[in-house]
Amino acid sequence: MRAAPSNDRAPILDRTRLRDDRGRRLRDEMARRGYDALLLLGRGNVQYATDADIPAADASRLNHFPTIALVLREDPVPHLFTALPDDGACDLPGDHLHEPLLPELESGVAAVAAQLRLLVGASSFTLGLDEMSAAMRFGLSRDLPRATIADASPVTAAARIVKTPDEVECIRRAQHLNELAMLDVQAALVPGIRQCDLSALFLQQVFELGATANYVNPIWQLVPARIADGPFTLTGEVAFPLVSTDRVLAEGDLLWVDTGIGYHGYASDFGRTWVVSARPEVDAPRRAQFRRWREVIDALLATIRPGATGADLTRAAHDAVGDRTPWLRHLYVAHGAGLDSAEMPLVGTDLGEEFDRQIVLAPGMILVLEPVIWDEGVGGYRGEEIALVTDSGYRLLSDYTYAPFN
Amino acid sequence: MRRSTDATTTAAGVDLERMRRERFARAFGEMERREVDALVLGRAANARYVSDARRLWVAGTRPFAPGCVVLRATGQVYLLSATDDGIPAEIPRANLYCTTWNPEKLMHALRRIPGLAEARRVGIDAATPLMNDLLPSVVPRAELVNGEALMLAARRVKTRDEIACLRSAIAITEAALDEVAAIVRPGCPERHLAGVFHEAICRRGATIAATDGIFCATPRTARGGAAPTDETTETWRGTPPPLRGVASDRVLEPGDLVVLSAGVLHLGYEGDATRTCACPPRGSSGDDLHGHGPAIEALHHEWQRTMDALVAECRAGRSAADLRRAYERSGAPPPVLPLAYGVGLGVEPPIVGAGGEKAHEAAQVLEPDMVLSLQVYAWRENVGGYLGTIVVRITERDADVLTASPVRWDAGSSGANSAFLDS
Numbered sequence: 001m002r003a004a005p006s007n008d009r010a011p012i013l014d015r016t017r018l019r020d021d022r023g024r025r026l027r028d029e030m031a032r033r034g035y036d037a038l039l040l041l042g043r044g045n046v047q048y049a050t051d052a053d054i055p056a057a058d059a060s061r062l063n064h065f066p067t068i069a070l071v072l073r074e075d076p077v078p079h080l081f082t083a084l085p086d087d088g089a090c091d092l093p094g095d096h097l098h099e100p101l102l103p104e105l106e107s108g109v110a111a112v113a114a115q116l117r118l119l120v121g122a123s124s125f126t127l128g129l130d131e132m133s134a135a136m137r138f139g140l141s142r143d144l145p146r147a148t149i150a151d152a153s154p155v156t157a158a159a160r161i162v163k164t165p166d167e168v169e170c171i172r173r174a175q176h177l178n179e180l181a182m183l184d185v186q187a188a189l190v191p192g193i194r195q196c197d198l199s200a201l202f203l204q205q206v207f208e209l210g211a212t213a214n215y216v217n218p219i220w221q222l223v224p225a226r227i228a229d230g231p232f233t234l235t236g237e238v239a240f241p242l243v244s245t246d247r248v249l250a251e252g253d254l255l256w257v258d259t260g261i262g263y264h265g266y267a268s269d270f271g272r273t274w275v276v277s278a279r280p281e282v283d284a285p286r287r288a289q290f291r292r293w294r295e296v297i298d299a300l301l302a303t304i305r306p307g308a309t310g311a312d313l314t315r316a317a318h319d320a321v322g323d324r325t326p327w328l329r330h331l332y333v334a335h336g337a338g339l340d341s342a343e344m345p346l347v348g349t350d351l352g353e354e355f356d357r358q359i360v361l362a363p364g365m366i367l368v369l370e371p372v373i374w375d376e377g378v379g380g381y382r383g384e385e386i387a388l389v390t391d392s393g394y395r396l397l398s399d400y401t402y403a404p405f406n
Numbered sequence: 407m408r409r410s411t412d413a414t415t416t417a418a419g420v421d422l423e424r425m426r427r428e429r430f431a432r433a434f435g436e437m438e439r440r441e442v443d444a445l446v447l448g449r450a451a452n453a454r455y456v457s458d459a460r461r462l463w464v465a466g467t468r469p470f471a472p473g474c475v476v477l478r479a480t481g482q483v484y485l486l487s488a489t490d491d492g493i494p495a496e497i498p499r500a501n502l503y504c505t506t507w508n509p510e511k512l513m514h515a516l517r518r519i520p521g522l523a524e525a526r527r528v529g530i531d532a533a534t535p536l537m538n539d540l541l542p543s544v545v546p547r548a549e550l551v552n553g554e555a556l557m558l559a560a561r562r563v564k565t566r567d568e569i570a571c572l573r574s575a576i577a578i579t580e581a582a583l584d585e586v587a588a589i590v591r592p593g594c595p596e597r598h599l600a601g602v603f604h605e606a607i608c609r610r611g612a613t614i615a616a617t618d619g620i621f622c623a624t625p626r627t628a629r630g631g632a633a634p635t636d637e638t639t640e641t642w643r644g645t646p647p648p649l650r651g652v653a654s655d656r657v658l659e660p661g662d663l664v665v666l667s668a669g670v671l672h673l674g675y676e677g678d679a680t681r682t683c684a685c686p687p688r689g690s691s692g693d694d695l696h697g698h699g700p701a702i703e704a705l706h707h708e709w710q711r712t713m714d715a716l717v718a719e720c721r722a723g724r725s726a727a728d729l730r731r732a733y734e735r736s737g738a739p740p741p742v743l744p745l746a747y748g749v750g751l752g753v754e755p756p757i758v759g760a761g762g763e764k765a766h767e768a769a770q771v772l773e774p775d776m777v778l779s780l781q782v783y784a785w786r787e788n789v790g791g792y793l794g795t796i797v798v799r800i801t802e803r804d805a806d807v808l809t810a811s812p813v814r815w816d817a818g819s820s821g822a823n824s825a826f827l828d829s
Contacts, residue, residue, distance in 0.1 A: 055620075196609070204604055232489060301726065
């Protein structure tokens with residue numbers, strides 16, 4: 001058992017301000033886009049709208065025991081439907097805190113519709129939804145015949161893409177806790193340890209340190225020297241991410257590590273390449289790979305400033321390494337992070353160059369940079385850095401050693 | 407050199423190949439019965455049920471995306487996956503379509519699945535407004551129907567291998583919770599309990615927690631310590647204050663009743679268990695219950711009586727509504743947690759006591775080999791709360807209890823708390 005890091009109680013994080021800022025952004029975007037109400041089921045969206053602390057859980061559990069938010073354009077206070085009112089949600093006035101809705105059930109959908117009619121106070125309105133159960137898909141328009149049902153994601157994505165200072169502080173703390181835990185895990189990385197033992201150490205440490213959730217099954221992926229030595233892929237690229245098992249790790253194994261935990265809903269994203277050994281050594285070709293990865297990161301960071309586009313980022317990454325694409329093409333070279341561990345902006349995806357050109361960086365955006373350098377016969381280096389777009393450039397929120405590559 | 411300890415990929419008494427075959431046959435049978443030509447599935451549990459693909463677990467729900475397609479005409483399963491890692495050999499590489507951010511590319515991949523475009527009835531298990539717009543271009547002639555209801559009907563009754571998976575998952579959770587119970591003592595922060603739990607399940611090969619769990623000292627008064635006024639005491643006595651679902655920095659104090667409630671997913675199957683222990687006095691071996699002995703014993707007795715009433719209803723032919731009525735007849739206050747829910751590949755219906763779902767409860771009739779997680783929370787002013795979970799398999803005549811030690815942990819492994827909560 002050990003004490004939480006001292007900066008965990010830094011007075012920078014103001015949860016009242018956090019809640020007010022987020023609510024205002026959401027309602028501004030609703031007004032701009034003509035939505036009267038948002039019914040939100042996704043954990044990140046519900047937390048954004050209400051500040052309810054929602055325990056991390058399997059999708060099936062959250063489907064059947066959901067915490068749901070209803071945001072009305074003209075009401076600065078959100079409605080929350082939950083079975084477990086937490087400390088944060090208890091701040092809501094009684095007439096905004098409701099019994100849980102059960103949208104998985106047909107009878108539950110009728111109750112959803114009734115609540116919407118009651119709380120919106122109209123039968124004709126534009127309703128944004130982020131997720132729908134099958135019962136909602138087939139029942140909601142029947143029960144709300146005059147409502148226009150639309151996708152909530154343009155509203156939520158637009159509101160969430162630029163972070164408030166309190167959101168940035170939550171992300172920084174999540175990342176800090178994640179990195180602190182990794183110091184202990186990396187120290188334990190000796191031959192004979194299993195992937196699940198690394199998860200054991202990691203999760204123990206993050207909860208001990210004050211993380212409020214784990215958001216992804218930790219990845220400790222064995223990296224082959226040649227793509228053909230690893231699992232088959234449709235892309236012809238190296239497979240990633242692979243699910244951890246109880247595989248026993250051996251001296252010299254190359255690992256791609258990827259984890260994400262939560263701090264009041266905000267996600268960390270940790271990525272590094274490690275070598276399994278009590279005294280890890282890295283040969284010259286792999287050191288050269290790391291240097292090229294570092295050059296891509298430096299090129300990306302040098303590009304980050306307000307006004308730069310996603311296309312500027314992909315070009316900078318390409319230019320740093322010549323003609324090869326220094327990231328996994330079915331993923332991205334950079335993605336946002338916040339209440340979800342991969343959210344807008346997404347840069348370098350298969351949505352194409354035009355999509356990247358339309359992404360214009362603004363202060364407060366978060367970019368998780370995750371280039372990958374691959375050489376057949378050598379393997380690859382993959383790591384992640386988290387950058388905050390500032391008024392003049394960027395500030396790194398990640399700060400973890402590159403050992404044993406540097 | 408040994409490359410794996412088989413802890414994550416197998417479980418005692420499970421024939422994985424047979425489990426896959428039997429599960430698929432049930433889903434396929436429901437497709438035939440309902441004349442559904444194709445299923446387009448987005449939910450991880452449904453995709454796993456028909457394919458047994460082991461995919462990366464991430465917490466929480468995701469907006470619907472077509473991650474798995476099943477065709478009745480050919481009996482083929484198609485999966486959204488860039489790799490064949492974790493995908494059973496029965497599913498050929500030709501049946502994989504690549505992960506993409508681009509909805510148009512995804513629709514294009516679906517249009518190339520042989521026979522899907524001709525389907526007349528297509529089940530979907532969830533939706534988004536975007537997919538409502540896009541999917542008709544893939545199945546232009548199809549009527550879309552509720553595929554979640556179809557899948558839940560298939561998943562409702564468990565095969566012998568599924569039950570073995572559930573037993574294995576429960577055993578992992580119970581063993582891990584017993585380790586946590588052994589360290590409950592004054593000065594221990596709640597988050598330390600959560601950390602020890604996660605370490606213990608991963609060491610046993612279950613790296614996915616079904617929830618981050620409840621590791622909290624239960625409140626002893628209805629409003630977090632403030633003494634209730636005389637006027638409201640009666641009401642509050644009947645309504646337990648909520649349990650906190652996120653472990654905090656709060657440090658355990660002597661006399662706290664501490665709820666340890668969690669679950670793992672092992673081979674996809676959910677194993678739930680709960681321990682409630684009394685935090686012993688400082689420096690004590692735990693034999694002295696800090697003057698709360700009789701009160702705690704009475705609380706536990708209340709819990710036992712209510713739980714017995716629930717378990718007595720767990721047999722074929724009874725309905726979920728019967729469970730709720732049994733709970734109400736026991737005189738317990740309205741539940742703060744669901745009384746019962748189905749478990750299999752995660753949580754599934756029937757859901758009992760989580761809101762106004764009476765119509766659902768009456769329609770949910772128990773059948774042999776359904777598995778239910780029952781949880782009762784008893785609470786008393788100035789004492790605290792006792793939460794206990796029992797997982798049962800329904801049989802023709804009674805409930806087969808899958809939980810090894812539903813009431814108390816084994817005295818040999820419980821260290822400081824060995825004297826607690828005998829009824």
